[in-house]
Amino acid sequence: xxxxxxxxxxxxxxxxxxxxxxxxxxxxxxxxxxxxxxxxxxxxxxxxxxxxxxxxxxxxxxxxxxxxxxxxxxxxxxxxxxxxxxxxxxxxxxxxxxxxxxxxxxxxxxxxxxxxxxxxxxxxxxxxxxxxxxxxxxxxxxxxxxxxxxxxxxxxxxxxxxxxxxxxxxxxxxxxxxxxxxxxxxxxxxxxxxxxxxxxxxxxxxxxxxxxxxxxxxxxxxxxxxxxxxxxxxxxxxxxxxxxxxxxxxxxxxxxxxxxxxxxxxxxxxxxxxxxxxxxxxxxxxxxxxxxxxxxxxxxxxxxxxxxxxxxxxxxxxxxxxxxxxxxxxxxxxxxxxxxxxxxxxxxxxxxxxxxxxxxxxxxxxxxxxxxxxxxxxxxxxxxxxxxxxxxxxxxxxxxxxxxxxxxxxxxxxxxxxx
Amino acid sequence: xxxxxxxxxxxxxxxxxxxxxxxxxxxxxxxxxxxxxxxxxxxxxxxxxxxxxxxxxxxxxxxxxxxxxxxxxxxxxxxxxxxxxxxxxxxxxxxxxxxxxxxxxxxxxxxxxxxxxxxxxxxxxxxxxxxxxxxxxxxxxxxxxxxxxxxxxxxxxxxxxxxxxxxxxxxxxxxxxxxxxxxxxxxxxxxxxxxxxxxxxxxxxxxxxxxxxxxxxxxxxxxxxxxxxxxxxxxxxxxxxxxxxxxxxxxxxxxxxxxxxxxxxxxxxxxxxxxxxxxxxxxxxxxxxxxxxxxxxxxxxxxxxxxxxxxxxxxxxxxxxxxxxxxxxxxxxxxxxxxxxxxxxxxxxxxxxxxxxxxxxxxxxxxxxxxxxxxxxxxxxxxxxxxxxxxxxxxxxxxxxxxxxxxxxxxxxxxxxxx
Numbered sequence: 001x002x003x004x005x006x007x008x009x010x011x012x013x014x015x016x017x018x019x020x021x022x023x024x025x026x027x028x029x030x031x032x033x034x035x036x037x038x039x040x041x042x043x044x045x046x047x048x049x050x051x052x053x054x055x056x057x058x059x060x061x062x063x064x065x066x067x068x069x070x071x072x073x074x075x076x077x078x079x080x081x082x083x084x085x086x087x088x089x090x091x092x093x094x095x096x097x098x099x100x101x102x103x104x105x106x107x108x109x110x111x112x113x114x115x116x117x118x119x120x121x122x123x124x125x126x127x128x129x130x131x132x133x134x135x136x137x138x139x140x141x142x143x144x145x146x147x148x149x150x151x152x153x154x155x156x157x158x159x160x161x162x163x164x165x166x167x168x169x170x171x172x173x174x175x176x177x178x179x180x181x182x183x184x185x186x187x188x189x190x191x192x193x194x195x196x197x198x199x200x201x202x203x204x205x206x207x208x209x210x211x212x213x214x215x216x217x218x219x220x221x222x223x224x225x226x227x228x229x230x231x232x233x234x235x236x237x238x239x240x241x242x243x244x245x246x247x248x249x250x251x252x253x254x255x256x257x258x259x260x261x262x263x264x265x266x267x268x269x270x271x272x273x274x275x276x277x278x279x280x281x282x283x284x285x286x287x288x289x290x291x292x293x294x295x296x297x298x299x300x301x302x303x304x305x306x307x308x309x310x311x312x313x314x315x316x317x318x319x320x321x322x323x324x325x326x327x328x329x330x331x332x333x334x335x336x337x338x339x340x341x342x343x344x345x346x347x348x349x350x351x352x353x354x355x356x357x358x359x360x361x362x363x364x365x366x367x368x369x370x371x372x373x374x375x376x377x378x379x380x381x382x383x384x385x386x387x388x389x390x391x392x393x394x395x396x397x398x399x400x401x402x403x404x405x406x407x408x409x410x411x412x413x414x415x416x417x418x419x
Numbered sequence: 420x421x422x423x424x425x426x427x428x429x430x431x432x433x434x435x436x437x438x439x440x441x442x443x444x445x446x447x448x449x450x451x452x453x454x455x456x457x458x459x460x461x462x463x464x465x466x467x468x469x470x471x472x473x474x475x476x477x478x479x480x481x482x483x484x485x486x487x488x489x490x491x492x493x494x495x496x497x498x499x500x501x502x503x504x505x506x507x508x509x510x511x512x513x514x515x516x517x518x519x520x521x522x523x524x525x526x527x528x529x530x531x532x533x534x535x536x537x538x539x540x541x542x543x544x545x546x547x548x549x550x551x552x553x554x555x556x557x558x559x560x561x562x563x564x565x566x567x568x569x570x571x572x573x574x575x576x577x578x579x580x581x582x583x584x585x586x587x588x589x590x591x592x593x594x595x596x597x598x599x600x601x602x603x604x605x606x607x608x609x610x611x612x613x614x615x616x617x618x619x620x621x622x623x624x625x626x627x628x629x630x631x632x633x634x635x636x637x638x639x640x641x642x643x644x645x646x647x648x649x650x651x652x653x654x655x656x657x658x659x660x661x662x663x664x665x666x667x668x669x670x671x672x673x674x675x676x677x678x679x680x681x682x683x684x685x686x687x688x689x690x691x692x693x694x695x696x697x698x699x700x701x702x703x704x705x706x707x708x709x710x711x712x713x714x715x716x717x718x719x720x721x722x723x724x725x726x727x728x729x730x731x732x733x734x735x736x737x738x739x740x741x742x743x744x745x746x747x748x749x750x751x752x753x754x755x756x757x758x759x760x761x762x763x764x765x766x767x768x769x770x771x772x773x774x775x776x777x778x779x780x781x782x783x784x785x786x787x788x789x790x791x792x793x794x795x796x797x798x799x800x801x802x803x804x805x806x807x808x809x810x811x812x813x814x815x816x817x818x819x820x821x822x823x824x825x826x827x828x829x830x831x832x833x834x835x836x837x838x
Binding site for chain 1: 428429430431432433434435436438439441443444445446447449454456457458459460462467471489490491492493531533534551572573574601611612613615616622629630633634636640644697699701702703705706707708710711712714715716720721722723724726728730731734735765766809810812814816
């Protein structure tokens with residue numbers, strides 16, 4: 001089942017908004033055996049939108065158009081869809097009532113007049129109420145072409161994807177739909193070509209599975225895809241190859257598919273019965289924030305200290321002022337003391353620390369921007385690594401968090417010092 | 420100057436990677452008066468890639484293709500470009516030497532053989548060395564069509580955008596290029612239609628400027644665009660309207676254009692000579708991490724406590740155990756004590772605290788998932804707000820951070836309690 005996406009909005013073409021919707025739709029469609037074959041982003045210009053929608057209508061069996069359904073004058077998707085499909089806009093009284101009711105519930109006496117436009121739908125379109133906003137989703141069926149029109153606000157789009165799009169696709173797919181299944185093997189701390197060399201023979205003998213390497217900052221994912229195989233065979237082959245890759249890529253391997261690195265760390269901590277604390281300087285909370293993306297993380301995460309200033313390193317983490325002065329805030333010794341301090345003052349089993357120079361200012365010849373120390377202290381010992389990262393402040397902070405998390409995982413697995 | 424983008428990679432169409440590159444390119448092009456008019460995402464399938472590239476070649480004067488230049492077998496952009504433009508691949512000896520040298524510098528004896536493919540370029544193409552990776556950028560000029568081919572890794576893409584794409588576009592633009600200028604006015608804490616109503620008369624009389632509302636989670640941006648006006652007039656009109664909107668939208672207004680909310684807070688703290696500390700429970704560092712995205716934030720940010728467990732709220736923030744037991748960790752009283760505690764234990768002027776139930780578990784009838792308290796304590800007083808947010812754990816944590824930052828900004832401006 002092949003689907004095209006049209007993402008609409010000047011903010012996308014101006015780069016003010018990153019299109020996260022298309023990826024969210026693609027992930028969800030893949031789960032039901034659907035496949036996005038093309039995404040087109042276009043601005044709010046009605047003529048260009050019309051050109052794109054006409055092309056898509058001539059090419060695709062299924063399409064999703066997203067964005068431009070708001071109540072303000074720059075939202076023109078409804079009109080353009082009506083024009084391209086030759087279906088004039090008519091007022092949907094039911095949707096109007098639903099929107100009015102929403103405003104009442106939010107404590108407004110009256111709905112702003114501009115919101116009436118959101119209850120206008122192309123004739124014959126089916127409107128699906130928006131649980132998180134005021135623009136309903138639209139389903140428009142023609143002979144051989146179905147267009148779904150969704151709002152661009154991610155939360156609203158996602159809810160209407162579930163309520164309006166997936167049921168229609170699942171129904172249409174019936175039982176004989178071709179199945180595309182995939183698995184992803186995640187690694188951290190090794191580069192793309194080095195990993196590809198380690199896995200060369202596995203990749204060469206992967207057929208009929210496809211293998212792709214997906215490098216991200218500080219991480220490489222390996223995606224395995226099975227197309228057109230019977231579901232059971234696809235599953236068995238994917239699992240076997242994923243496990244072979246994971247075994248070969250140890251100690252960089254940390255999980256499969258939707259698992260996050262934070263979840264993998266949480267699982268390992270839970271298995272050891274250990275509780276974690278962090279001490280962060282240059283990352284100032286990014287590590288704690290990432291670790292606690294996992295629901296239920298309070299079971300194995302106690303808290304931490306954001307020791308941004310030297311005073312806090314001394315007063316809250318108990319690092320001696322003379323040591324700080326002797327070694328500097330960005331040093332192996334201070335990082336080690338931060339990890340130990342986090343364990344002690346929080347009363348945790350494991351301490352994880354980051355201190356570095358994220359820049360763009362504050363560097364020196366001896367300690368340049370990008371110099372970072374990451375440390376982990378456990379009941380079994382401590383390890384500190386010195387790293388030098390290129391790139392922006394954001395890059396350096398992000399890579400520091402990833403490195404600390406990779407070290408944390410390996411230390412909790414009892415593999416500290418690997419790589 | 421109108422440009423099309425083609426973003427290539429199965430990972431984009433599978434939703435495993437969000438296409439941040441197109442937005443980055445669009446922002447940079449806008450700065451030199453360029454305009455992205457369409458973005459097409461397509462997978463690694465050579466036939467579909469060829470179809471898209473042929474369409475773009477027939478339609479656009481300028482195009483940038485990104486992705487699929489890696490050393491592994493699923494990277495096919497080079498071959499498809501060669502085929503579509505009718506230019507066979509030839510070895511670029513100079514690029515091969517550059518890549519070999521890189522591997523030597525990284526301490527490898529030899530370049531992996533697969534990297535040779537990265538020095539193959541379509542005949543007549545100009546290769547531009549990649550400072551952050553091994554795949555060079557390509558510039559291919561035809562009569563009436565120029566194609567830039569860039570790697571998909573963001574850092575590499577951005578460097579080659581500067582080195583290969585912008586100089587060519589700027590040169591071609593010459594002096595008579597049409598200028599599109601825009602300004603963005605940022606707000607936090609007010610909804611799209613409420614804001615649109617407050618600004619209705621300003622929007623109606625904006626012509627020849629265009630006004631668009633860009634809602635994001637917890638924030639609404641207003642974008643003003645001037646197309647085709649002389650630069651000086653465009654600048655003056657944009658500034659006048661932006662300032663009028665900012666005045667009308669006070670207290671929700673926080674900045675223009677590339678300013679971030681964290682920068683606005685930093686500026687206000689600096690102006691007051693105040694230093695900030697945070698105390699975070701459910702957000703566990705996201706507030707600290709966001710605040711310190713600003714270079715030089717150590718001037719006005721000292722640190723904080725991630726008080727995820729109740730023990731840490733007591734031991735590090737000095738909240739009395741009986742108060743915690745009486746009111747609960749998620750309560751107005753505890754939030755107030757956390758903000759005050761952050762000020763005191765860190766020795767800061769301002770304390771900002773967040774405590775809540777981010778879910779999906781841990782809610783009760785009295786204290787449901789999504790219940791959050793945000794608090795700010797300054798030398799001038801303290802304020803705590805109780806909020807209830809819908810959505811996922813991620814949504815709730817993100818909105819909590821935004822609300823706390825909005826309160827922080829207003830408190831530091833001496834407008835605490837507004838809205």
